Amino acid sequence: MKPIKGLLLASLFASTVAGAAPLKTDPAKSSVSAVFKQMDVPVEAPFKQFSAQIDYDASKPAAARASVDIATASLDIGDPDMNKEVAKKEWFNSAQFPKASFVSSSITPAGAGKLTVAGKLSIKGKAANVSFPLTVKLEGGKHVFEGQLPIRRLAFNIGEGEWKDTSMVADEVVIKFRVTAAP
Template identity: 70%
Template sequence: MFTRTFGKTARWIAVATACIALPVFAAALKADASKSSVTATFKQLNVPVDAKFKKFDAQITYDAAKPEASKANVDIDIASFDLGDPDYNKEVLKKEWFNAAQFPKASFVSSSIKPVAAGKLDVAGKLTIKGKTTDVHFPLNVKKDGNAQVFEGALPIKRLTYNIGEGEWKDTSMVADEVLIKFRVVTVQ
């Protein structure tokens, strides 16, 4: 009986040791909100305007040795959009613009992440804004900064694709259709 019990115990120890020794291929990372940012740059009357989303959550699973196994999910709180003026901030949350009451979040979910060069990836996925989902892809730069990973990129979109600016605001002579979403996500494990 001692041999049988010792044998079972030895097998469990061997299995547990093997599980501990297995490499972790992708680490779950969380955005450090104090060091991360998401901004939208657009032109109003041909003048560039930068606005910041103050609240967002980025969940990233990433392994530099195997980037194609990586995943990213980003949720942006639309009500946190800040143009720098309280009246403008209220205006863009209305139905004609973001319709934040009905669509409080915008989201991005990756479908593929492919290495292009050292520190450079091509990311594809689904972007959902104001209830409209489209396929997008964009270049992404990745670098290590101490214990953190830094992901930086820019995604050009057309606001009218997502019905941002309805009615009289469809006129692109006032607010251009082109918007550049820029992001810098600094993560911690």
């Protein structure tokens, strides 16, 4: 059995935040990745396909809303065989659960350029309420939302059977994201 370098999503999951006016996401300047340890070696694997819908007005951050969908089969661990492996039933089961999603339930100001985002993260048929900090700044007239959402892969049944053993792939995964969007 080959070691799996990555997992998770969420990335998604977790991934973005938003406000009161619809923004257009710039996919070329946005990213979502899973960061984890495989055999105690840090790995960062990007999700190649995701979409984010963000409503955000800096003057009304509490009115913000966000949702993110991540194609679970798009995790790129850097090896085609491993990429196929993580799409299998034991990992993401991408055939049955093609996407992971995050939908915000509240976004609250947490200081200058900072927000706290809460919402529901759904991966592989399991849903959990999550909360994470987010920074927002302007770059070249665009809003840049950045953050990290720590999750436990086993809570979402990512790594079933013999892959539940966390000595090969750690249970702790961080969904890391940067979403650039403009009006």
